[in-house]
Amino acid sequence: MPYDPQTQKLNISAGLASVSVAGTLVLIKLWALWATGALSIAASLADSAMDLLISAAGLAAILYAARPADEDHAFGHTSVEDLASLGQAIFVAASGGAILWAALARLFAPEAPQLADEGAGIAVMIGSAALTAMLVLWQKRVAAKTGNKVVSADMLHYIGDLIPTLGAILALWLSARFDLARADSVIAILAALIMLRGAAKIFIASWHALMDRAAPEAVVRSIAEIAEIWPGVRGFHDLRTRTAGAKIFVQLHIELDGAQTLEAAHAIAKSLKRAILDAHPQADVIIHMDVWQS
Structure with a gap:
């Protein structure tokens, strides 16, 4: 089941905003690095x-995940969101490791690095922080409405980006005000560690999804509570769930009175499925009907 048009529109808007902001930040930070020579920048x-x-890969994943199920992918294409998130985690970890290595080397170098034009660097980084904060707020809104894992992972990246950006502002200020050039390396190390921690969290969540881990316990409990009290359902068993991207795949066996007509039994199953979808709009629900044994 693909995303509905409104949900897909929100996901794409978040992806396009992410690519646009990232491109702008790269350009202005390149200039700031050239002007200051600060490792924190x-x-x-x-x-x-x-x-x-x-972000570019994430946007491609969002577009691909929206494709409907086909002969080769009977359950849709939403698992690409988990693959994209896994790739994001690896890229972020590699970036954090490189920054950590360079910062440690500079921190323990015999001569403290000399920074330049700190005022211009601070101005650029303040603008970067404001732009990043606006993007994060929009991504947070979209992720809350759609549950898209790519948008959520991208939002975490930009939250992580805010921290080294604010750290760079602090490092430049300390260098300009107190001539503490080594603060630049210390802040870069802290930023790298934060990036590595975020990458680990994204990697673990994506790995669990690709391994068909069950939906969160609260979701499973919610589905069970709906089935337990649904009119006409005498009992249920074999409630199974798995996730793929923002999708939740649900399989449920319900026990019905064998004396009723097939039409009545189907009506009960259909209404139960609708109730589950109302509670969890991104679910894909399959209900099997069994005869109740008293």
């Missing part, structure tokens, strides 16, 4: 460059 620039690649 280099850390923020590297994160933005990775975000640009990841």
Whole structure:
């Protein structure tokens, strides 16, 4: 089952906004790095460059995931969201590792690095932070409405980008005000560690989804509670769930009175399926009907 048009429109808007903001941030941070030579800006620039690649891949994944099921992909294409998130985690981890290595080398170098034109760098990074914050707010709104994992993962990247950006502002200010050039390396190290932590969380969540892990316990409990009290359902068993991207695939066996007509039994199953979909719009529900044994 593909996303509905409104949901898909929101997902695409978030993807396009992400690519546009990432491209803009790369350009202005390149100039700021050239002007200042600050490694903390280099850390923020590297994160933005990775975000640009990841955002472009994420937008492609959003478009691909919206394709309807076909002969080769009977359950749709939403698993590409988990693959894209997995790739995002690997890219972010590689970027964080490179920044950590460079920052440690500079921190323990015999000579402290000399930064330049801190005022211009601070102005650029403040603009970057404001632009990133606006994007994060929009992505948060879209992710809350659609549950799209690519948008959620991209939002985490940009939240992570805010931290090295703010750190770069602090490093430049400390260098200009107190001549503490080594603060630049310390802040870059902290930013790299935050990036590595975020990458690990994204990787684990994507890995679980690709391994057909069950839906969150609250979702499973909600479905069970609906089935338990549904009129005409005498009992249920073999409730199974798995996730793929923002989709939740549900299989459920319900026990019905064997004396009723087939038409009546189908009406009960159909109404139960609708109730589950109302509670969880991104679910794909299959209900099997069994005869109740008293």
